[in-house]
Amino acid sequence: MGEPPVKLISSFGSTFSHRTEVALRLKRVPYELIVEDLHNKSQLLLTHNPIHKKVPVLLHGDRPAISESLVIIEYVDEAFAGRPLLPTDPHARTTARFWAHFIDQKCMKSLWAALWMEPSEAQRRSMVEAKGSLALLEEHLGERSFFGGDSIGLVDIAASVLAHWLGVMEKISGVTVVTKEEFPALCHWSRRYVGDEDVKTCLPERGDLVAMFSGCKEMFRSMAMAMPQ
Template identity: 50%
Template sequence: MADQEVKLLGVWASPFSKRVEIALKMKGISYEYVAQDLSNKSPELLKYNPIHKKVPVLVHNGKPICESLVILEYIDETWKSGPSILPKDPYARAMARFWAKFIDDKCFPSIWKIRKSQGEEEREKAIEEAKEQLAILENELKGKKFFSGDEIGLVDIAANFIALWVGVVQELVGVELLTKEKFPRLCEWSDDYLNSSIIKETLPAKDELLDRFRAMFQRTD
């Protein structure tokens, strides 16, 4: 049953869609990828995610699962092949959920706020706020190669945005945020993560991502 029809509705440049692709590849699951245009949402997307109308959506045997972190847990619980995405220990699982949610609720909004800020004062405030969140993650990495230990797990996959997309935002906006001087552990983690074979083959090339976001920013400015 678990290895039947698997479809992923996603967007190429989305760190949230890429989370799901990474998890599927880690588990060795064959799937159909259905690219979406969020400026012209498909009937399929509206059918499978009528509440939020967002990607990613995993469709397994005709049943949709929405929200990337929920999907990652579903994949881990449904397919036992390949490495575990969440730890087996209940406390460690709870902590992994906590840090993944921290990344989504605190880190992602604070970093994106830099791009949206208006004026020097507002931007400086946004940068300081983002640095505070990154400093918390820097401390969480103490003594570990990945957030999950020696292998990539839920928190590392959730931190996709920090590993690749932060560098794109920095370059486009012209700020220094994630530097080896300020955040040596996070930078080392990012290098190890991006050089892992499944991650490397799944995430977009930085130059292509830069072009995509530059075009997007020009349309919205």
């Protein structure tokens, strides 16, 4: 009997969707991509992710759907053969999870506020916090090619937003956070990440992202202003 089909509910330009698609690509898992219109969510999405109503969602055969990008990556890594995305050693595995969660819970929140808040004391504090978190990532990466060592792993995938999306956000918001002078290791890593052959197959075109996110500027600003400080 063959492997049950894999479907990925995603949306164009979604960094979280990219994470899961790249995991499938790296593991060589064939999948069907279902691109959702988030302004008009489908019954498929609402049925399979009734709790968060967000993409990405992974469907594997007739098993209950899996949501939340980092959870999906771990599932893909465990459910399919192919090269590992997480280390096998329990300590290294847990450390990778720690940094992936650090990116979502600490790095991204302050980065978002620094990029999109109106200039203010709170925005300046967020910038300091964002740079502090990025400096920790820079130090953790050190001299390695990837957070996963010689090849892309969980933390690289979690950080993919920094490699491809951050530059677009900086252009649209007019706020620069990452420079090669301040974060040389992260800048080299970004180039290696976006240059990877598997990653390239599922990266949205920069021009398309600029066009899409330019229209979201006001929405991003109000989201940032509404964030708890």
